Amino acid sequence: MKRPHPFRFEKRQSKRGPVYYVIYDFDPAHPKSTGVLVNVNDKNDKWAPAGYDDVVAWAYASLEKIQIHSDISFGEFARDFFDPEKCTWTRRQLIRLRRSGRKPFGADYLPAHNARLKNYLLPRWRAVPLNMITVKGIDEWLVELDSIKYGIPLAPASLDKILVAMRKIMEEAEYQGYIKENAAAKVKLFGGEGKSRLPFTMQEIRILFPEDVDKAVRHWQSLSWYAYFLLQWTCGLRPGEAGAFMLSDWIKEHHGAVIRRSIENRTLNIKGLKTDKKGITVKPVVFSDKLESVLTLLEYQEHAQNQLLFTVNGGPIKAETANKHFKASAKRAGIETGERTQYCLRHTFYTEALKRMPEKEVEKMAGHKALRKEYDHRKGIDFLKAAQPLRGIINDLNKEES
Known part of the structure; x- marks a missing residue:
């Protein structure tokens, strides 16, 4: 049977019940949820679920978005990332914090991350397409990174903060479908991930x-x-x-x-x-x-x-x-x-x-x-x-x- 689409569908369980996931031929390792509940009359047609033209339409719309934005640069995407007036990620996080009753970002949080973006991330990655940023590239850049103020190697804690800022940007790029995976998330923190400063007895x-x-x-x-x-x-x-x-x-x-x-x-x-x-x-x-x-x-x-x-x-x-x-x-x-x-x-x-x-x-x-x-x-x-x-x-x- 000839494949009618460059993708297939799979049913997966969610809190709301079984939903359709789309699996693209070019990226079989990363199924995407359509958010559409499974039709009880579906005869397990993995190419086109019965009566669900909107599911197929969603899959094509998502595919078009991926193709359109596959070459967007880091600078285009991240330019105003830590500006609460312009960045959807920042607004979304602030709304989450308010609704959960937790305190919003500290006064220095967004300005500090914005400074890391302007001083370190944009000068290196501004013109690089998001989908061309690799784990190896990030890691090799960080180990050679010097302080723009003092011209000497940055401390591990400073490198970690720069990496965390980049992780958040790349995480949002993945969330919006610009990239398939967050390369920055795979780079190890320099100060030791998750280490706590344990007290003495x-x-x-x-x-x-x-x-x-x-x-x-x-x-x-x-x-x-x-x-x-x-x-x-x-x-x-x-x-x-x-x-x-x-x-x-x-x-x-x-x-x-x-x-x-x-x-x-x-x-x-x-x-x-x-x-x-x-x-x-x-x-x-x-x-x-x-x-x-x-x-x-x-x-x-x-x-x-x-x-x-x-x-x-x-x-x-x-x-x-x-x-x-x-x-x-x-x-x-x-x-x-x-x-x-x-x-x-x-x-x-x-x-x-x-x-x-x-x-x-x-x-x-x-x-x-x-x-x-x-x-x-x-x-x-x-x-x-x-x-x-x-x-x-x-x-x-x-x-x-x-």
């Missing part, structure tokens, strides 16, 4: 930061390194914020500090907090007795009050250098860090503080506007323990019922 923390200062110095190799990491664990500071700390920041009568500065890791310049653009320009942190005793010892060593307390070779500490020292020190203490880094000390602080303090207070000390779920590693048992004061209320409710 309190047993590990006690080993890393013992009460015996001499023992701690043996782990960390110096009192300064001990204090640097202790600031991150007991105050939840980011590495750059700890690196910008000066003894003059210590407000002794209030047992803490108001943090206003951080070290920009790439340039090692002193700047404001990472959250300055979000309106959080200062963060109050309370010091533990242990931290204050260590800072007092550093004062006795005659460290300058208005200079960086923590330096390497006379300059600010780079995050990569600190991470190497952190892992080596943890190993000396007998702690296996695995994929955990110094930043996990901040996650540990956040998680343990939430077990003991009101969320709003933890948010202030962490420098966040709202509770960040990815920082919260509490388990079910932690929430159950926190709920114990409610037991009296539960008992009273039961008495009232009886």
Whole structure:
């Protein structure tokens, strides 16, 4: 029998019942749903379902769309992608978020992705047809990509953000039928896909930061390194914020500090907090007795009050250098860090503080506007323990019922 069409049909189950899928001869691996429910009188004619001329018409219309747009360039498709006034993807996501009751994109989300599009994606891919973009091409481009601002290789986290922006664009191109598959989705993230910054256990923390200062110095190799990491664990500071700390920041009568500065890791310049653009320009942190005793010892060593307390070779500490020292020190203490880094000390602080303090207070000390779920590693048992004061209320409710 001669094929009447360059496609065939297949019945597949959906939530609404069985529907027709069209399978094109040139792309048999990617059936497309027509959205049309199966006719109960259909005699299993896979070439043209009985009484369903509209299904055949849909298949041809979809085929025409694929052929018309097969050579559309990345630049033509992505030009205004992250503009909520012009891009259907952005509008659709905003509607989804509103209807689900979730918060819309953060203030920086769309502008940041738009900057990645303008600065990195369009200069390379503007004239390339969407269907000519390959996994190999994307991967080879990313590994050689330099910062447009500094002219040096981009950090893995920055490369991942650029790749995520490209994935979203290519995902929408696939959704609209411009390409058969999203090549960007097959490129591996540089920072490790799905890795979470797991906290340390309190047993590990006690080993890393013992009460015996001499023992701690043996782990960390110096009192300064001990204090640097202790600031991150007991105050939840980011590495750059700890690196910008000066003894003059210590407000002794209030047992803490108001943090206003951080070290920009790439340039090692002193700047404001990472959250300055979000309106959080200062963060109050309370010091533990242990931290204050260590800072007092550093004062006795005659460290300058208005200079960086923590330096390497006379300059600010780079995050990569600190991470190497952190892992080596943890190993000396007998702690296996695995994929955990110094930043996990901040996650540990956040998680343990939430077990003991009101969320709003933890948010202030962490420098966040709202509770960040990815920082919260509490388990079910932690929430159950926190709920114990409610037991009296539960008992009273039961008495009232009886």
